[in-house]
Amino acid sequence: MTLNIAIIGAGIAGITAARTLANAGHHVQVFEKSRGPGGRMSTRESNFGTFDHGAQYFTVRDPRFSLAIQAVPGTTDICRPWSANAVRVLDPLGHVFEAARASKEAHFVAKPGMNALVRHWAEPLGKAIHNNTKITRLERGAKGLWTLHTDNHTFAGFDHVLLAIPSVQAANLLKASGKEAADAHWLKAMGAVDVAPCWTMMVAFPNATQPNLHIGPQWNAARSIHHRIAWLARESSKPGRGKVERWTVQASAAWSAEHINDTDSRVQAKLLRAFAELTGIRAEPAHTQVHRWLYAKTITPLGVSHQYNPANGLGTCGDWHLGHRVEDAFVSGLELALAVCQSAKRL
Numbered sequence: 001m002t003l004n005i006a007i008i009g010a011g012i013a014g015i016t017a018a019r020t021l022a023n024a025g026h027h028v029q030v031f032e033k034s035r036g037p038g039g040r041m042s043t044r045e046s047n048f049g050t051f052d053h054g055a056q057y058f059t060v061r062d063p064r065f066s067l068a069i070q071a072v073p074g075t076t077d078i079c080r081p082w083s084a085n086a087v088r089v090l091d092p093l094g095h096v097f098e099a100a101r102a103s104k105e106a107h108f109v110a111k112p113g114m115n116a117l118v119r120h121w122a123e124p125l126g127k128a129i130h131n132n133t134k135i136t137r138l139e140r141g142a143k144g145l146w147t148l149h150t151d152n153h154t155f156a157g158f159d160h161v162l163l164a165i166p167s168v169q170a171a172n173l174l175k176a177s178g179k180e181a182a183d184a185h186w187l188k189a190m191g192a193v194d195v196a197p198c199w200t201m202m203v204a205f206p207n208a209t210q211p212n213l214h215i216g217p218q219w220n221a222a223r224s225i226h227h228r229i230a231w232l233a234r235e236s237s238k239p240g241r242g243k244v245e246r247w248t249v250q251a252s253a254a255w256s257a258e259h260i261n262d263t264d265s266r267v268q269a270k271l272l273r274a275f276a277e278l279t280g281i282r283a284e285p286a287h288t289q290v291h292r293w294l295y296a297k298t299i300t301p302l303g304v305s306h307q308y309n310p311a312n313g314l315g316t317c318g319d320w321h322l323g324h325r326v327e328d329a330f331v332s333g334l335e336l337a338l339a340v341c342q343s344a345k346r347l
């Protein structure tokens with residue numbers, strides 16, 4: 001049976017599910033609250049170049065993820081290796097606390113920005129993706145079909161609705177959608193999922209790109225045990241990013257949680273100070289911006305790749321089912337879509 005399927009969320013999980021279901025012949029529409037696909041594989045523009053202010057790189061451990069990268073035309077040109085495996089660990093004064101270990105595992109980034117992979121995979125879906133469309137409620141009608149509500153619009157006639165959004169947002173959407181959607185068993189399990197926030201800072205030093213002028217450390221990426229900062233990466237070291245000296249800095253999960261309600265300017269001042277301590281770069285950046293991710297890194301996952309109820313057509317997927325990585329989100333979206341395909345064959 002061919003199904004009419006709504007997918008909420010155009011991150012890698014939602015787009016993987018959408019492509020798999022569309023390739024199997026189902027009618028798919030994707031609803032995304034932001035301006036375009038990508039989700040937390042995101043790229044922020046600035047006058048000095050882009051910043052990957054969400055996912056920094058991704059691994060390719062699952063053979064199905066590897067196959068998708070090889071098989072979808074144009075994807076191998078977008079996914080480029082990046083030397084994040086030279087990562088070292090810094091102490092709070094910026095000294096190398098643990099030397100870089102050569103990892104056998106390749107690390108990849110999408111080129112020219114992290115959102116390029118999801119955008120490329122989303123392209124064939126064309127007008128089936130509704131950007132700037134935040135779904136606020138679901139409603140199941142008498143014939144068993146679902147209607148999706150935004151603040152001022154409805155989209156009706158779906159056999160299935162798949163939520164490819166972070167766990168807290170998925171739980172809130174199910175709760176807002178009445179008894180039919182608010183499965184107590186699911187909500188209890190989702191309540192145990194723990195996802196840490198992350199304050200991220202983006203800084204640019206265009207003057208440092210003048211010939212013979214080099215500021216900052218020799219390394220391009222580092223983890224740190226500084227209480228404020230957990231990760232730093234030189235954007236300009238990634239393939240296809242342009243030469244202007246730019247850094248993306250991620251605060252630690254504990255510090256981010258402690259400062260979750262601080263103002264941008266307060267967070268910026270504190271992170272800049274810690275950045276200077278770790279890198280030795282004390283110059284005033286020409287561009288500084290911070291971003292607060294409320295749901296950044298899964299600490300405790302659900303433990304199964306997806307949730308799916310063929311009886312009412314609801315499903316959930318996303319990284320938080322399995323872990324905190326891009327490829328966890330890919331596997332989750334893929335396995336939910338395959339479960340829907342199996343069930344549709346039996347109808």
Ligand code: FAD
Nearest residue numbers: 009011012013033039040054055056135318319325326329
């Ligand atoms: P998302 O990418 O979050 O996609 C969900 C989408 O749903 C979003 O686009 C959102 O706008 C949309 N949405 C939400 N609610 C609604 C609604 N009501 N209506 C419509 N749309 C909605 N992973 C790695 O592998 N390596 C890393 O180095 C790494 N670093 C990270 C650093 C940071 C700061 C962050 C935030 C994440 C990092 N990750 C990393 C994790 C990785 O980004 C995620 O695992 C992956 O992108 C999650 O994909 P997803 O599709 O499950 O969810």
